[in-house]
Amino acid sequence: MRLKCTISYDGHLFNGYQVQPGKRTVQDELEKALAVLHKSKDRIPVVSSGRTDSGVHAAGQVIHFDTSLSIPTERWPYALNALLPDDIAVKQAEIADDGFHARFSAVKKEYRYFVYTEKHPDVFKRHYAYHFSYHLNVQNMREAAKHLIGTHDFTSFCATKTEVQDKVRTIYELDWTETDDGLQMRITGSGFLYNMVRIIAGTLLDAGIGKISPEDVKSMLEAKDREAAGRTAPGHGLYLWNVYYDN
Amino acid sequence: MRLKCTISYDGHLFNGYQVQPGKRTVQDELEKALAVLHKSKDRIPVVSSGRTDSGVHAAGQVIHFDTSLSIPTERWPYALNALLPDDIAVKQAEIADDGFHARFSAVKKEYRYFVYTEKHPDVFKRHYAYHFSYHLNVQNMREAAKHLIGTHDFTSFCATKTEVQDKVRTIYELDWTETDDGLQMRITGSGFLYNMVRIIAGTLLDAGIGKISPEDVKSMLEAKDREAAGRTAPGHGLYLWNVYYDN
Numbered sequence: 001m002r003l004k005c006t007i008s009y010d011g012h013l014f015n016g017y018q019v020q021p022g023k024r025t026v027q028d029e030l031e032k033a034l035a036v037l038h039k040s041k042d043r044i045p046v047v048s049s050g051r052t053d054s055g056v057h058a059a060g061q062v063i064h065f066d067t068s069l070s071i072p073t074e075r076w077p078y079a080l081n082a083l084l085p086d087d088i089a090v091k092q093a094e095i096a097d098d099g100f101h102a103r104f105s106a107v108k109k110e111y112r113y114f115v116y117t118e119k120h121p122d123v124f125k126r127h128y129a130y131h132f133s134y135h136l137n138v139q140n141m142r143e144a145a146k147h148l149i150g151t152h153d154f155t156s157f158c159a160t161k162t163e164v165q166d167k168v169r170t171i172y173e174l175d176w177t178e179t180d181d182g183l184q185m186r187i188t189g190s191g192f193l194y195n196m197v198r199i200i201a202g203t204l205l206d207a208g209i210g211k212i213s214p215e216d217v218k219s220m221l222e223a224k225d226r227e228a229a230g231r232t233a234p235g236h237g238l239y240l241w242n243v244y245y246d247n
Numbered sequence: 248m249r250l251k252c253t254i255s256y257d258g259h260l261f262n263g264y265q266v267q268p269g270k271r272t273v274q275d276e277l278e279k280a281l282a283v284l285h286k287s288k289d290r291i292p293v294v295s296s297g298r299t300d301s302g303v304h305a306a307g308q309v310i311h312f313d314t315s316l317s318i319p320t321e322r323w324p325y326a327l328n329a330l331l332p333d334d335i336a337v338k339q340a341e342i343a344d345d346g347f348h349a350r351f352s353a354v355k356k357e358y359r360y361f362v363y364t365e366k367h368p369d370v371f372k373r374h375y376a377y378h379f380s381y382h383l384n385v386q387n388m389r390e391a392a393k394h395l396i397g398t399h400d401f402t403s404f405c406a407t408k409t410e411v412q413d414k415v416r417t418i419y420e421l422d423w424t425e426t427d428d429g430l431q432m433r434i435t436g437s438g439f440l441y442n443m444v445r446i447i448a449g450t451l452l453d454a455g456i457g458k459i460s461p462e463d464v465k466s467m468l469e470a471k472d473r474e475a476a477g478r479t480a481p482g483h484g485l486y487l488w489n490v491y492y493d494n
Contacts, residue, residue: 008369008371010370010371010373078367081368086370089369123255123334124257124304
C-alpha cells in the first residue's frame with residue numbers, strides 16, 4: 001500500500017532534506033522512524049516532492065512510501081510523530097494510488113519567503129525570517145515580479161552548479177504582501193530550479209531598495225547568466241508551503 | 248550614567264535569566280557583552296526587573312546598568328547586539344535617573360501565555376507555545392480567571408520552594424483571547440510569585456477542559472496550599488511581555 005503524507009519541518013538544525021552521509025537530514029530521520037515502526041533492519045525508502053536546502057523550512061512538504069502495516073490512516077501521524085524528532089511532524093496521511101509519486105505526480109508547488117524589516121533583530125525570528133532592515137518599495141517589487149511570471153528560461157535565476165539542462169520553468173503566481181513587521185513573498189510554479197526561489201527573492205529585494213529598476217529584470221532573464229541576476233537570499237526565510245497534485 | 252534597556256530573549260537555550268555557575272544564562276551573556284564593550288576585566292553588573300525561569304521567553308524584559316561610556320543612546324542597541332548571542336536582543340535604550348531601579352521601580356508587569364490546540368504538533372512552535380490539543384471552553388476559563396483578579400494571598404499559586412514570606416499580590420487584568428490556532432492568556436499585576444503565572448495558566452486550562460469548575464478557583468485561593476491549585480504549565484509557553492514604570 002502506498003501512503004502519501006504531508007509533513008512539516010523546521011529546517012534550522014538540518015543539512016537539508018536529502019540524505020547525506022554523516023549529516024542530519026530530514027529524509028534520514030523519516031527513514032529511520034519508518035524502519036523502527038516497521039521493525040525492519042532495512043531502511044524504508046521515502047520519496048519527497050523534491051529536496052530542500054540546508055536551513056530551508058517546510059510547512060507542507062509531501063512524501064510517499066510503501067508499507068505493509070495496517071495502521072488506520074488517521075493514526076499514521078500519531079504513530080510517526082511519536083518516533084520522529086520534534087523538528088519534523090507529520091500533519092496528514094492518506095492512502096494513495098500505487099501510481100502516485102510525490103515528485104513526478106506534483107503539478108504545482110508553492111513557496112513562501114518571509115522578510116522582516118524591523119530596526120533591531122527579533123530573537124524569535126532569527127531562524128524563521130530574513131532580517132533586512134531597509135525601507136522596501138513594495139510597488140517596485142511587485143512590478144519587477146510581473147516580468148518573471150509566465151514561462152521563461154530561468155538560467156539567470158539558478159545556481160550555476162545545477163546539472164539540469166532544461167531551465168525553462170513556468171511561474172504561475174508571484175506576489176509580495178505586507179505582514180505585521182515586513183513582507184511575505186508567495187510564489188507558485190510548475191517546478192523550481194536549484195536556488196531559484198531564493199535568487200528571485202534576493203533580486204526582488206534589490207528592486208525594493210532601488211538597487212535595480214523593475215525593468216532590469218527583463219534583461220536579467222534575457223542574459224541567461226547567473227551573474228546577471230541578484231544575490232541568493234538566505235535559506236532561513238524560505239518555506240516549501242504546499243505541493244499540489246491533480247485529482 | 249544609568250542606562251535602562253528593553254531586551255528580548257528566546258528562553259529555550261538558557262537556564263533562565265539569573266547567573267548560575269557553569270550554566271548558560273541571560274544575565275551572564277549580558278554582563279560578558281558589557282565587559283567587552285567597556286574593555287573591563289570585571290563584570291558590569293546588570294539588574295533586571297526580575298528573573299525568568301529556564302525556557303521562559305522575554306519580549307520586553309527591562310534591565311539597568313551603570314556606564315561611563317559616551318555612546319549615543321540610539322547606538323546602544325546596535326553596540327550591544329553586535330556582541331550578544333543571537334538569542335538575546337536589545338530593542339531600546341534610554342538614559343534613566345540615577346534613582347531608577349529595574350526591579351524596585353517597576354509598578355506593573357505583564358506576562359503572556361500561549362497555548363495552541365491543533366491536533367498535531369507544530370514544529371515551528373515547539374519551543375514557543377504549549378501544545379495542548381484538547382477542546383477548551385474559553386467561557387469557563389474566563390469565569391475562573393475572574394476569581395483571581397484583585398488582591399489575594401496567592402500561596403496556592405506559588406511554588407512551595409519560594410522563600411518570600413508575603414504572598415499577597417494584586418492581579419489587575421487576566422484574560423484569555425482566541426488566536427489563529429489556540430489561546431493567549433494576558434495577565435498584569437503588581438508582581439508575581441515564583442511559578443505563579445504558570446500555575447494560574449495550568450489551573451485555568453483545567454477549567455477549560457472541565458476538570459474543575461470556575462467556582463473551584465475560590466476555594467483554591469482560600470486553601471493557601473500549593474496542592475489545592477492546578478499543575479504548573481510548561482515554561483516554553485510563557486513570555487515576560489512588558490514591565491511598566493511610573494514617569
